Amino acid sequence: MAELKFLGYLAEIAGAREKILVLDKPMPLRRVLPPSFPEKNVIILIDKKVGNLDSVIENESSVILMPMLSGG
Amino acid sequence: MKGYTGKWLRVDLSTGKISKEEIPDEIKRDFLGGRGFAAKLLWDEVKHIDPLSEKNKLIFSTGPLTGQSLPSSGKMVIASKSPLTGGYGDGNIGTMASIHLRKAGYDVLIVEGKSEKPCYLLIENESVKIVDASELWGKNTFETQDILEKRHGRNSGILIIGPAGENLIRFSTVMSQKGRAGGRPGMGAVMGSKNLKAVVIKGTGSIPNFDDPKLKELGKKGYDEVKGKENYEFWMRQGTMTAFEWCNENSCLPTYNFKEGVFEFSKEMDGYVLEKLHIDRRGCPMCNMQCGHIIKDASDQRAELDYENVGMLGPNIGLRSLPQVALLNRMADEWGLDTISLGSGIGFLMEASERGLIPEKVGWGDFEAAQKLVIDIGKGEGLGKLVSHGVREAAESIGKGSHRWAMHVKGLEITAYNCHGCPGMALSFGTSPIGASHKDAWIIAWEISTDRFSYSKEKVEKLIEFQRIRGGFFESATVCRLPWVEVSFGLQSYPDYLEAITGNRMSWEDLYKIGDRIYNLIRAYWKREIPQFGRTWDYPPDRWFEEPLSQGKMKGVKLDREKYDQMLSWYYELRGWDKNGIPTQETLDDLGLEEVSKEIIG
Numbered sequence: 001m002a003e004l005k006f007l008g009y010l011a012e013i014a015g016a017r018e019k020i021l022v023l024d025k026p027m028p029l030r031r032v033l034p035p036s037f038p039e040k041n042v043i044i045l046i047d048k049k050v051g052n053l054d055s056v057i058e059n060e061s062s063v064i065l066m067p068m069l070s071g072g
Numbered sequence: 073m074k075g076y077t078g079k080w081l082r083v084d085l086s087t088g089k090i091s092k093e094e095i096p097d098e099i100k101r102d103f104l105g106g107r108g109f110a111a112k113l114l115w116d117e118v119k120h121i122d123p124l125s126e127k128n129k130l131i132f133s134t135g136p137l138t139g140q141s142l143p144s145s146g147k148m149v150i151a152s153k154s155p156l157t158g159g160y161g162d163g164n165i166g167t168m169a170s171i172h173l174r175k176a177g178y179d180v181l182i183v184e185g186k187s188e189k190p191c192y193l194l195i196e197n198e199s200v201k202i203v204d205a206s207e208l209w210g211k212n213t214f215e216t217q218d219i220l221e222k223r224h225g226r227n228s229g230i231l232i233i234g235p236a237g238e239n240l241i242r243f244s245t246v247m248s249q250k251g252r253a254g255g256r257p258g259m260g261a262v263m264g265s266k267n268l269k270a271v272v273i274k275g276t277g278s279i280p281n282f283d284d285p286k287l288k289e290l291g292k293k294g295y296d297e298v299k300g301k302e303n304y305e306f307w308m309r310q311g312t313m314t315a316f317e318w319c320n321e322n323s324c325l326p327t328y329n330f331k332e333g334v335f336e337f338s339k340e341m342d343g344y345v346l347e348k349l350h351i352d353r354r355g356c357p358m359c360n361m362q363c364g365h366i367i368k369d370a371s372d373q374r375a376e377l378d379y380e381n382v383g384m385l386g387p388n389i390g391l392r393s394l395p396q397v398a399l400l401n402r403m404a405d406e407w408g409l410d411t412i413s414l415g416s417g418i419g420f421l422m423e424a425s426e427r428g429l430i431p432e433k434v435g436w437g438d439f440e441a442a443q444k445l446v447i448d449i450g451k452g453e454g455l456g457k458l459v460s461h462g463v464r465e466a467a468e469s470i471g472k473g474s475h476r477w478a479m480h481v482k483g484l485e486i487t488a489y490n491c492h493g494c495p496g497m498a499l500s501f502g503t504s505p506i507g508a509s510h511k512d513a514w515i516i517a518w519e520i521s522t523d524r525f526s527y528s529k530e531k532v533e534k535l536i537e538f539q540r541i542r543g544g545f546f547e548s549a550t551v552c553r554l555p556w557v558e559v560s561f562g563l564q565s566y567p568d569y570l571e572a573i574t575g576n577r578m579s580w581e582d583l584y585k586i587g588d589r590i591y592n593l594i595r596a597y598w599k600r601e602i603p604q605f606g607r608t609w610d611y612p613p614d615r616w617f618e619e620p621l622s623q624g625k626m627k628g629v630k631l632d633r634e635k636y637d638q639m640l641s642w643y644y645e646l647r648g649w650d651k652n653g654i655p656t657q658e659t660l661d662d663l664g665l666e667e668v669s670k671e672i673i674g
């Protein structure tokens with residue numbers, strides 16, 4: 001199972017703050033996200049390493065997607 | 073030059089003399105406004121004095137964008153020589169006073185001297201009066217706001233100190249509109265030292281702009297752009313509290329006096345909890361993305377929250393309830409205390425108690441004790457007295473290695489971001505021109521999005537870019553940075569605004585140079601006022617280097633001192649400063665600061 005966590009307004013776009021997905025095979029992250037998911041100003045960490053929407057995820061991947069906050 | 077009223081108003085409270093002076097065009101050109109004007113005035117006029125003596129000056133400074141019909145433009149900078157740090161101090165505040173000051177015909181108000189008895193300033197266009205305020209002295213900022221509004225009308229700009237400022241508490245602020253605060257490094261104490269309880273401003277004029285129709289068009293477009301951003305709706309629901317979950321997830325949340333970066337009760341007080349408790353909103357004038365969320369506090373009164381005060385008065389002192397945090401925050405606002413330094417001070421005392429360094433028992437998350445401490449700190453009495461001059465001085469007082477976890481840089485308490493695993497942000501705190509403030513460069517998100525644990529030169533370059541934009545441009549323009557930083561409002565709009573206002577086209581390169589001039593002048597100010605000032609002043613506390621995080625995904629992480637030192641060297645090199653962090657003659661001369669170089673270099 002791949003675990004996806006969405007922070008901030010990205011949770012609104014994803015429709016959930018967390019998703020657990022069972023993947024048939026490894027696939028690019030964008031395949032499991034809604035088409036409206038923003039391409040820019042998003043930080044993606046896959047297993048604590050910086051990734052992007054084309055990074056391949058698989059079962060056991062832990063993914064965090066968070067907005068590029070700028071800290072008040 | 074268009075876009076400025078062209079005058080600064082000077083009031084000497086010792087003599088009662090009031091003067092209105094033309095602002096030289098070259099000062100507008102070279103320093104823009106806001107922080108730039110303040111730094112220039114302090115450099116020229118406030119030299120080698122005790123910050124709480126009548127020789128200090130308090131500067132309320134606006135810029136060409138202030139008060140215009142533009143996104144989040146209701147800001148002013150309040151600056152002085154800081155009684156907390158001993159160096160340059162300032163802070164911005166969103167207030168109707170900024171707009172009224174401009175409409176009254178002044179870009180800057182300079183207050184000097186000391187009144188014999190409590191007073192307030194009443195500025196009504198050309199008329200400037202020093203009014204007796206004996207009956208206001210001792211009242212909190214909310215009571216004072218009500219009285220002055222009743223007396224002078226709600227359509228007034230009012231700046232107030234609370235009892236903390238009167239009591240010369242070194243991190244007392246200037247307050248406005250029951251919740252807006254500015255001047256973290258003790259600007260409230262400077263005002264108190266002058267027996268100045270308040271400034272009331274009523275302006276009815278207009279700002280002479282170069283092209284008002286164009287500005288109106290740009291302003292409307294700007295407000296629409298802000299509202300149209302894809303995260304706008306979410307921002308309006310959670311505001312800066314979006315950062316709470318974000319920081320906890322990234323192990324940046326200040327927890328137990330910055331010992332940890334995650335809080336075990338974070339889900340009980342994050343932005344989603346705030347949404348459920350939200351009953352109203354407050355914010356600054358001219359803003360369509362107001363960030364103050366009102367909830368009912370633990371005593372069922374209306375109180376305001378945002379990320380900084382929740383971080384520092386919540387996890388940092390082990391408190392897990394938003395209504396309780398809101399109550400502490402309301403008390404701080406009433407007393408006129410900076411909530412960040414307050415949270416740091418209380419956290420310091422709780423840790424000192426835990427370690428047995430003080431006899432009093434003050435446990436983490438002890439709400440009753442925290443309430444009492446707010447009052448004691450505001451009065452400078454009891455246990456509160458120990459931290460009422462800031463945690464740097466508190467650590468000097470109790471010794472026993474407590475300086476290692478007195479969380480400040482240059483004497484100013486660190487804001488709500490734990491940097492055990494954020495070397496770039498640690499350097500940002502280290503090099504901020506007022507002490508440990510996040511407002512000049514918040515680089516955490518950028519560094520997490522690239523290579524979080526690197527100590528690269530690229531990171532230092534990015535940090536300087538942020539400082540030029542945030543600490544240089546926004547603080548001097550003077551407008552709020554939040555439209556850009558929080559909803560990605562386009563930076564390209566600002567040169568257009570300046571052109572419509574002043575008639576002069578400036579590029580971002582031009583604005584960066586102004587920012588660099590201001591940063592170098594402030595750096596020189598620290599050196600002139602504190603002869604021993606130098607490299608050692610640019611390090612965050614030992615805690616982040618020596619005590620790794622023990623909780624969460626970043627368990628075991630801490631900063632590397634040698635690598636931090638290398639980043640600091642790169643920072644100096646890129647800034648054109650020597651190995652001790654002092655601007656070189658060449659750097660100062662290139663920025664047109666020849667007189668400054670003569671004074672600090674000889």
